[in-house]
Amino acid sequence: MIGTWRWAGGRLRARACSQMSSQYGKAPFLDRAATAVPRTVPTPVFDHRSTEFKGEDGRSYPVVPDSMTKIKNVTVRFTAEFIAELKARVGIRSSTFQCLLAHAWNKITGARGLKPEQFTQVRVAVNCRARASPPVPPDFFGNMVLWAFPRLRARDVLGWSYRGVVEAIRDAVARVDAEYIQSFVDFGSVADATGEGLVATAAANGTMFCPDLEVDSSLGFRFNQIDLGTGPPSAFITPDLPNEGLMIFLPSCAASGGVDLIMAIPEDHDHDTATFYSLDERAKPKM
Numbered sequence: 647m648i649g650t651w652r653w654a655g656g657r658l659r660a661r662a663c664s665q666m667s668s669q670y671g672k673a674p675f676l677d678r679a680a681t682a683v684p685r686t687v688p689t690p691v692f693d694h695r696s697t698e699f700k701g702e703d704g705r706s707y708p709v710v711p712d713s714m715t716k717i718k719n720v721t722v723r724f725t726a727e728f729i730a731e732l733k734a735r736v737g738i739r740s741s742t743f744q745c746l747l748a749h750a751w752n753k754i755t756g757a758r759g760l761k762p763e764q765f766t767q768v769r770v771a772v773n774c775r776a777r778a779s780p781p782v783p784p785d786f787f788g789n790m791v792l793w794a795f796p797r798l799r800a801r802d803v804l805g806w807s808y809r810g811v812v813e814a815i816r817d818a819v820a821r822v823d824a825e826y827i828q829s830f831v832d833f834g835s836v837a838d839a840t841g842e843g844l845v846a847t848a849a850a851n852g853t854m855f856c857p858d859l860e861v862d863s864s865l866g867f868r869f870n871q872i873d874l875g876t877g878p879p880s881a882f883i884t885p886d887l888p889n890e891g892l893m894i895f896l897p898s899c900a901a902s903g904g905v906d907l908i909m910a911i912p913e914d915h916d917h918d919t920a921t922f923y924s925l926d927e928r929a930k931p932k933m
Contacts, residue, residue: 674787681782681790682831690833692826698793700845705858713852713888718913722750722922726903735925736808740816742905743863743895748811750893750907751859753922755803757915760857762801769860770794770815772822779824792830794818800857854912855891863895865905884908 710716724732724746732745747768755766774790775782782790796818803811837844849860872878884894887910898904907922 674785675783676787678788681778681786681788682834684832684835685828688832688835688839690829690836692829692833694830694833695844697795698830698847700847707849707853707855707858709850710852710854714886716852716913717888717890717910719887719908719910720919722907722909722919723898723901724905724907724923725901728923729903729905732808732925736812738809738812740812743865744812744815745808746895746905746907747815747861748808749925750909750922751803751811752808754859754891754909755800755857758856760800762799762804764800764857765797766800766803766857766859767795767797768815768858770796770819771862772819774822774827777823778827792822792827794822849889851888853889855889859891859893860889861893861895865895865897867897886910 729742729746732749733740733742736745736748747770751766751768760766770793771791772794774792775784775786778790794815796815798806798811798814802814806814836842849855878899884896887894887908890910890912893907893909896906896908898906900906
């Protein structure tokens, strides 16, 4: 995951600037071949062709031209107190990311006005380092990400308790386990051997994901705590998100213990985000 080493690099620079250490630590783990070893007889058991790559049965989305004039970014800031209350509502042990994603999924689904029986899914980035067998060292310099796809009908996202939606998210992420990762490695080995051309599912700028969402999280990286000699940053600004339905969770620089949610919505939609601060699952923002 690129963010992992961006965060590690920031910590090393901060340590050097503060003169806490004259050492940069050990070199990163660079043996990429060791992270993707197929079985003696490669045996993919999952449908990677339509999940991680563009296959005949994969999902497709419309793309609008001149996306930066058709899509705008808005930010919602959740305080530590709000997050604590949300977790209490969930009622089971769960991460800040899982709880906030369930909350945002609920609010965005309501704002989009989806039909009750319509399916909506979230593409969630999953760091596979610790999930692989054997685990990949955390200092591996490279990308080690696959995707999870929690998927529910709109009526369930809106009608279930936060706990139910969090469990759906957690179950989908849990399916990206060692067996799934090994299957993906085996699939790549078979594709290489047959010369199959595979096209990644990365979305083009201007993609409109509705009724779906895509989410990335930087909550574990703590960019807001990096001190390069003049104190921690007062702001952390991301580039404009070019795809409708794309969201990023960041540790807040302005609210101690808080989280900033940056999301891309259509330019012609109202962006009353007040109900994002309400824990009434039935409240529907305008977007």
